[in-house]
Amino acid sequence: MDKIIFGDNQFFGVNHMSEQTSIRQSQKFRTSEDIYKILEFVNDIGIKTFMFTTHDKLEPVFEKMRINPKFKDFKLVPCMPYAHKYANAMVELGIFEAVAKFVPGSKILSGLKGLGAAISSDPIPVMKLLVDSEMKQFKGFNVEAIFLLNIVTDLLLGLGMHHMFYEFAKYAEAKYGVKAGFFTMNYHQLHEILVNDLKLDKPMICSNINKIGFRMNPTRQTVEETIGLHDSTNIAMSFLASGALKPEEAVAYIKSLKGIDAVLFGASSPDHIKETKDLLDVTLST
């Protein structure tokens, strides 16, 4: 995995600190062409991995990439499921009806149609169908890994449905020949499950890692200690703590941990992207 990974929050006006920034960003990325141009720049300056949620808005961007040979060595890391799509369906339709909508023909539907009919209590086939439906659009692309978004990772972690992590990882490997990864806001607890309970080999975990310990749960110290074991592949996100840290000190902290394999960051202007990339290059390589 590359050391520097480009993220997608800025394309969707996601900013955890400021509404104003959100509004500015959503004006900047009105069309798929706006997004494509930034990704072209990212590719040109040598950032070769893009990590993103499977948002409908990105589909035309991938189509453009597909026909441009410049993107031949560009790697995609889809993160799924794009939660809003399913969350909205869940609110409108209910949990099972939503699953039925996205996974036509799933066994769960029969439980609704005739109460008491044999229904499936096994979420694994549904998970596989959902992964397949999200993966369709990346046929022919160089997919580096498949990540589970934190809302789902952390929900399964909380509910105690840990076997789903194992099944997801096995399926990604068997069907697509790639590693599975997990976004989480609970790095330490997830690490314990993936490494110690499920015995996954160096599982990929992407979580908040920053000098001020912002959203490093349960505590910064615990997270730092676990990172230090380096028995998982650790990807740092929010390393600038949504702008609370100066880039130099933020990067120095990442380097000091000695267990971070990659940094995920996003920015909306070419200058800013280049600056951050150069800083990461210099600090992480020395």
Add this chain to the structure above:
Amino acid sequence: MKKIGLIGVGKMGLSHLAIAKMTPGIEVSAICDVSTPLMYFLGKNIQVKTFKNYKKMIKNCSLDGVMICVPNSMHFEISKHCIENGVHVFIEKPLTLSFKESQVLCDFATQYQVKGQVGYVNRFNPVFQRVKKMLSAGVIGKVTHYINKMVGGVILKKNSKGWRNDYSKGGGCLFDYGPHCFDLACYFFGSDVQVDSTSLTSIFSTEVDDIVSATLRHNETIIGFNYINWSDSSVRKANNTIEITGIKGKIIANKQEINVYCADRIPEMNLKEGWNQLYVTDENTNTPYYLRGEDFSNQLIEFSDLINGKIEKSISSLEDGSATDRILEDILKMSGGLIQNG
């Protein structure tokens, strides 16, 4: 370790279930929902007893507490039953759909020595808690006015059906967003509230309002303009913004950031004269388990502390919930019907 049950496993219920399972001091030992496939699924996949009838669950499980996450119109009946059986209650907002019923629950809770909490999650947001501290410390002096706004995009096209289009089921922006907004005002300025004027406007809903505006007067002296709109398509995610004017300054805050103007410097709170900016990153947001915000985790830690006897009263008590229900009822009564704009 206290045993709790969960009644109603919809979207809110499912998230509460995950958070509750990870909250120290409590153990989820039973859940209940009318959906057969859902109970079958969860029964097989997470180690917990499942029920379709809440009375049966209360009877069989000797629970210390329950979380009630059912549709709003069922809050009263189910909460009353749990309280009468001596079970501590966490009830999603709004407490009930009538001030009278909410008062009955408060009285019953006292009578049966049961502790209660209402799901006003804004009270557990670290940034809003900072605002509360600033107000208590007199950072902007005596408050005279506030402008309180909550906007989101729930109803964005014509809607003539479902519970959201029915006041008796807790629909309307008034009963859906309204509770969060008015509770936040009560949290900051107290629940001695008089409703001065209101209007309810419908845009897309046929039977209920989509936009609420209300002027409230707290403690006879603090005037608050409240604007609540659940049909705002410009908004990515529901958000609250409040601007508070005091005689010595001003606070503008949302869930992520505070801008505070101080006429004088306040060294004990690290505030300079003039504008100061504070962010959520300045607060301690560590939590044992995070699913959808530290506020949601913190409110369950509070419920755990409450039923474990570590605290006597929640900062989001049944009385607080009841005060908001009175405001909602007064607004509906005073509005004189819907202004149709759709």
